[in-house]
Amino acid sequence: MKKRKNLLKQIQKNQAYYWMILPVLLYFFVFSYIPIGGLVIAFQDFKPAKGILQSNFVWLKNFTDFFNSIYFGRVLKNTVVLSGLSLLICFPLPIIFALLLNEIRSNKFKKTIQTITYMPYFVSLVVVAGIIIDFTSSDGLIGGTLMRMLTGDKVNLLAEAKYFRSIMIVSELWQSLGYSSIIYIAALSGVDQQLYEAAAIDGAGRWKQIWNITLPAISSTIIIMLILKCGTLLSIGAEKIILIYNANIYETADVISTFVYRKGLQEFNYGYSTAVGMFNSVINFILILVSNRLAKRFSDTNLF
């Protein structure tokens, strides 16, 4: 009883905050939650002409169709592996990059590097794919020249399954390093310079300074970004892969989204693709909950 009274009192005390956030909550309710109701399509044999109300319910059939496919295991594995690698490699590197950049004295140099590294983000996927295909072909810079130097033989890297993951990670890194580091650079700019000076006086070297001042200062940013990234495990987009893969390397290149995309080419099967999307979302959400719980336990930053 007391708790309830206390709660009400608290709400009243804080009412300004609730008013402040009301438009945001409304926004999400209308533009996100209402369409989420459309997920019901996942349980239907959806026919566009019939609409949501009239399409037959097939309940879990779309899901079982997906799970029963011979390729389910493979595409799931490929998706998880690619995401895992991306997490392992493409997550820390922008942070390190931001830290390295932070150490540069010359502001001009710093700004130039920043601007240049952020450019690749804007090159359209089609062109990036073209460049990848070109470099990896047996006449290209990597497939030809580099491979010949390393192994004495030129190889068409996109023709063999074992290279695909590296190609994806490297190209992702190239395109997103600069842009992803922006948030860390911004966070770094908020670190109080006086802390560094005080530490220097106390005899701490640069590494110690980074370890004890810089990193903790941006730790909350890092942890939050990490939690968010964990929530994208099953969401590898199909666009880039479709542009560079081929049937010969489906073994490592075929992911959930490309598999569903190919299926969609036969017939607009919305129920099926919505079901798969829902499956992905559920797993992703569980991951966010788990990583959030872990963050709560091991640090003082968490989402909720």
Next chain:
Amino acid sequence: MKKRWLAFLLSGCLTLAVLSGCSSNGSGSTVNDTDDQTSQKDSEETSVQGNIDTDGNYEGVLTEKEVTFTAFVTGSSNFTTGTFTESVITENPAYNQIFKNTNVKMEFIVPTSGEEESQFNLLIASGKYPDFIISGKQYVYPGGFDQAIEDGAFFDLTDYAEEYMPNYWRVIHENEQILKEATTLKNRIPCAYYIYSPEYEGKELIWEGQAIRLDILDALGLDMPETIDDWEVVLTAMKDHGVEVPYSMINCTGMDAAFLMSYGIAKPPINAFSQNCFYANEEGKITYGAIEDGYKEYLNTMNRWYKNGLLDSEFMTRSYMTVSDTIIAMYGKGQIGAAYVFDGILPTMVLAVKSENEKAVTKAVPTPVLSQGDTVLRSVDKLYAGNGTYWAITNNCSDPILAMRFLDYMCSPEGINLTNYGVEGDAYTMEDGIPAFTEKILGAEVGTADSWRKNSGNALCIIGQEPVRNMQFKDANTQEWDRVWTESAEQYSTIVSLSAEEETRLSTLMGDITTYVQEMTIKAIIDEKVLNNWDEVVQKLEEMGMNEVLEMQQAGYDRYNNR
């Protein structure tokens, strides 16, 4: 806290349900009322007037008060969506003339190039139909036209066509095959189909096939290859001569349509658009290329050629998205000896190679045979109600009678000329009773095709006049290539008609089958081990449900043919 969240979700679903009920045009509710609705419409509210003279031409305008119809247009093989820019429509003298003559205007709703499918789906899902839907065969109402009529989405022309569309009616009754192709399984006339005027008797124009560097052949002292063995000799000689890629398939599936036909596979299992293809064999039995014996023999040959370096060693990475650029570059540099091409890409390839090497000559090759004297069979879809372009009147149309008249106007002699050629005197003149394009079209700086598009009503062209048109159009080379490719194989039509449920079941099964066939084909060509175990692959296909698929296709085929 949890309860609140649940409440949010539930109210969200409810709101969505309400909204979808409002905006889906109640298409569900008209399922039962179709008959009532259509019979209501015909007796009143049509502003059609005017008579038809003996030639089939309409005297005067079709309606006293100007009417504007809206039409959703996606591309078809007749016109690409991208050709509907503002200027093309508003400045086009032919459309303007049509609108003036009939007093009916057409407002085209054009989706973004490349996104026709999603926009078509959204259109159907939201029920916001315009008066017409003009599309190619790749965007058809789910479940087919019968389903569309039964769902109350499209207007059923069957009972009205004879009276209100006499010109069209006459054309589709010219022979049995046309009538069959222009009507649905349940013998309805659902729309106006594009009726193709064959350039070759009873054959569909084929604009893809093999081409070879004639100058290299001459240098080697060889004749044009006719059989598979000839090809092997020619390609090996080219390889020895220094040509890097003697033969390029120009797709990454490893399925070369021409060579497959030599081995009796009338249609490759997976075509350039990644669609599955089935065809009827000589006994009228539907089969799928990958399980035939001929396919195994084809793979044998391809494997041998691959090993001997006669094929593009990186063929599997020639992704459809980027392939044309690479192939053009390679052909331009003289690295390719022969290839499977489309007549759309070949001119560019020729241009590229000629700019590097004056003496290069490219010639089309007839479809090869296994042994001398064999005939090659090619399975196509429809022979007349061509390539599936259609004009459908939706049930949202306020005046379907006028709409039908409007369509029929396009089929009248006057309409045929306006839609195929343009305005007389401006885009063409009559010479001995045959339309001949003027300099405005033929000599245009932007190219013949472009200026033709801008001066003729080709989006409303229902009765095609290919022979007369294309003869003047396509330059001599392209015509020659098309002729060679069309004449070198015997064509027949395989049409299958499936219900919505069957289509869904098919798509479920084919998802895995397609992936498997694609992977295994490529692997069989590059790896002997897989090739030797091909029988296991066929077996696996059966386990994956191939038999069920074939049964369904057979039923659809029989159903269509036996009505």
Next chain:
Amino acid sequence: MIESKSISRKIFQICNTVILLLLAVICVIPIIHVVMSSLSDPVELSKQTGLVLFPRKISLVGYSEVLKTSSIWNGYLHTIIYVVIQTVVGVFFTALGAYVLSRKELPFKNAMMLMITFTMIFNGGLIPNYMLMNGLNLLDTPWAVIIPGCITPMNLIIMRTFFLTIPDSLEESAKLDGAGAWYILFKIYLPLSKANIAVIALFLVVAQWNSYFTAMIYLQDRSLWPLQLILKDLITTAKGAAVLAAQSGGGGGNSGMTVMTTKVMNYAVIVVASLPIFCAYPFIQKYFVKGVMIGSVKG
């Protein structure tokens, strides 16, 4: 001792600079490829495979084809309008939301965070969203493009994280002086959050500048189209027309020209579309300067 420190420090500085330079080079080379390709003569480009570091023959055909389209200027105009409105509105409401969510003792804060994160992961898909816009009568209006993406969970979370780094002491002292939530946000927090706002503004600007999908789905009326969509349409149209022209034999050798021209156009389009946004970045950069917080704690 100090000597060895400064030597190792110097080595570090040199290595650092080298690494960063290398990185910049790797990033810039493909950009050069794009720019040089866009300035190439179509026929020559079609025969070049590999990196184009310098065009074999210079030609402005790619650009003239692209800029010839009158609707491009309309597209630029609309994109700028959409970007500005969405960014201003977005930053404002995101700030409000992020601020509230960063108040540590607020009841139901976690529930709200969960609710918002949920929307980041679950999406109804194309059809439900379209039907919603349809039901709200927003189709074919600028709002259909401005509203979605205006407030994103990601931006909210990022902004909230930044707000959490501002010391509580500031808020407490302000409260003691009788300040309300609005005052604290606008007069105290926001002035300290220049980098924060700059980041969110940048993300919003970039996202809207690059976007074409929402416009494509919700805007039938071409006169409302943003730049990216017009360009995308242009390329696909040109490609289609080129193939068609080639098929019908064109006007002499004209047809071949068009197919090759589209390749150059593709590159020109990227430059035309991305140039403004590159130029915008340096202006945002100045907010990422160190030491923004100095002086505030003491006061």
